[in-house]
Amino acid sequence: MSGGDAYVVSDRTRVKRKPGRGVYDKEAVHSILDEAFLCHVGYVGKDGQPFVIPTAYARVGEKLYLHGAASNYLLKTLKTGAPVCVTVTIMDGLVLARSTFHHSMNYRSVVILGSAEPVTDASEKNAALEAIVEHIVPGRSAEARSPTGPELTATSVVSLTLSEVSAKCRSGPPIDDKPDMALPVWAGVLPFDSLAGIGQPQPDPLLEPGIDVPPSVAHYTRPSAKQAGK
Amino acid sequence: MSGGDAYVVSDRTRVKRKPGRGVYDKEAVHSILDEAFLCHVGYVGKDGQPFVIPTAYARVGEKLYLHGAASNYLLKTLKTGAPVCVTVTIMDGLVLARSTFHHSMNYRSVVILGSAEPVTDASEKNAALEAIVEHIVPGRSAEARSPTGPELTATSVVSLTLSEVSAKCRSGPPIDDKPDMALPVWAGVLPFDSLAGIGQPQPDPLLEPGIDVPPSVAHYTRPSAKQAGK
Numbered sequence: 001m002s003g004g005d006a007y008v009v010s011d012r013t014r015v016k017r018k019p020g021r022g023v024y025d026k027e028a029v030h031s032i033l034d035e036a037f038l039c040h041v042g043y044v045g046k047d048g049q050p051f052v053i054p055t056a057y058a059r060v061g062e063k064l065y066l067h068g069a070a071s072n073y074l075l076k077t078l079k080t081g082a083p084v085c086v087t088v089t090i091m092d093g094l095v096l097a098r099s100t101f102h103h104s105m106n107y108r109s110v111v112i113l114g115s116a117e118p119v120t121d122a123s124e125k126n127a128a129l130e131a132i133v134e135h136i137v138p139g140r141s142a143e144a145r146s147p148t149g150p151e152l153t154a155t156s157v158v159s160l161t162l163s164e165v166s167a168k169c170r171s172g173p174p175i176d177d178k179p180d181m182a183l184p185v186w187a188g189v190l191p192f193d194s195l196a197g198i199g200q201p202q203p204d205p206l207l208e209p210g211i212d213v214p215p216s217v218a219h220y221t222r223p224s225a226k227q228a229g230k
Numbered sequence: 231m232s233g234g235d236a237y238v239v240s241d242r243t244r245v246k247r248k249p250g251r252g253v254y255d256k257e258a259v260h261s262i263l264d265e266a267f268l269c270h271v272g273y274v275g276k277d278g279q280p281f282v283i284p285t286a287y288a289r290v291g292e293k294l295y296l297h298g299a300a301s302n303y304l305l306k307t308l309k310t311g312a313p314v315c316v317t318v319t320i321m322d323g324l325v326l327a328r329s330t331f332h333h334s335m336n337y338r339s340v341v342i343l344g345s346a347e348p349v350t351d352a353s354e355k356n357a358a359l360e361a362i363v364e365h366i367v368p369g370r371s372a373e374a375r376s377p378t379g380p381e382l383t384a385t386s387v388v389s390l391t392l393s394e395v396s397a398k399c400r401s402g403p404p405i406d407d408k409p410d411m412a413l414p415v416w417a418g419v420l421p422f423d424s425l426a427g428i429g430q431p432q433p434d435p436l437l438e439p440g441i442d443v444p445p446s447v448a449h450y451t452r453p454s455a456k457q458a459g460k
Contacts, residue, residue, distance in 0.1 A: 051315050053341075073247065085272070089268065111282070137324060
């Protein structure tokens with residue numbers, strides 16, 4: 001969070017509730033986007049009904065790439081340049097205060113507003129798809145078979161420029177009201193670490209014999225939360 | 231997923247892409263909502279811009295409760311009865327296929343459409359707030375100080391009826407194209423278990439001496455993913 005580049009704050013991205021939790025520093029935003037790999041994409045459907053769809057993504061520089069089947073309604077909508085919101089949330093812990101009122105969560109979230117653009121250039125599209133695979137399982141794109149022409153045609157990719165962006169973060173212990181501090185109630189944080197949730201690889205039951213677990217899986221890890229502006 | 235009650239499928243909730251992943255069974259939807267505790271709420275702001283905001287929730291019967299500071303823009307918007315989408319996603323694993331094209335994720339997600347209603351009845355509001363605490367940390371509401379009158383006034387609660395609801399789930403190994411099955415590429419699933427990510431409780435540095443870690447924290451657990459329609 002040191003004085004690096006920051007996103008310009010707009011009236012739509014300024015964190016209004018608990019403004020002290022607002023983060024606009026590019027490096028801090030990038031670190032959150034790079035640690036997670038699941039986002040929730042919001043768009044407005046017919047009759048003004050909002051929809052929120054989970055999907056994977058990757059960041060390359062100041063662009064966020066999303067992909068999906070070309071027949072996918074979300075991708076079709078994004079390609080029209082409709083207004084979109086992409087939100088990425090990392091839950092870091094449960095904050096248990098002496099009062100139920102001051103219970104909270106430690107989290108880091110990024111909200112990106114804008115309009116996506118279809119990625120039609122073949123080399124950018126290839127690079128974006130590889131970036132998504134590499135973002136989720138580093139090293140995997142060199143292990144698995146690359147996409148064929150028909151597979152590329154069946155896949156849509158859109159990019160969203162990181163321009164109207166803000167992060168909101170909470171960390172640290174609970175903050176209780178002074179009169180509650182003497183209560184005989186345990187208070188603290190129950191941390192969550194998404195890294196620790198990774199289990200043992202489960203080989204495909206149809207896997208040919210003699211194929212070892214590859215490095216991308218054997219040494220799977222996510223960027224440490226400790227680097228992520230905490 | 232056996233023949234229990236199911237939500238009526240509307241044109242807006244029918245899973246169109248990969249319809250075989252669509253789940254409308256109430257018990258299966260409930261189990262996903264009860265295992266997770268973070269949702270992403272979508273609403274439409276000024277000029278048709280969608281916003282997606284992470285927040286906590288609890289389910290009581292066929293109602294989903296959301297809460298927040300009364301001054302919170304999200305809560306103010308929800309209280310107007312604006313159209314809303316609440317999405318809950320549990321990531322169960324990375325699916326590594328022999329081709330990058332067939333890489334996927336195992337997940338369970340629920341999408342709820344509708345309009346929220348403000349909860350103004352004092353006893354329903356109290357029960358909803360207690361349900362949110364109990365949903366996230368079972369047993370905690372009996373340990374911590376209950377909300378005061380001013381705290382209740384400062385908090386808004388809304389309910390969303392589970393009516394237009396669908397779930398979408400993927401589980402199991404990768405599904406590769408036949409010609410790829412003979413490739414010397416490891417394929418399988420790298421499972422994630424959010425339960426395993428829970429760390430050691432971190433007491434508030436300001437905690438009075440002699441206060442033990444309470445049962446709600448010492449025995450913290452989430453409903454098992456194995457019960458959740460997998």
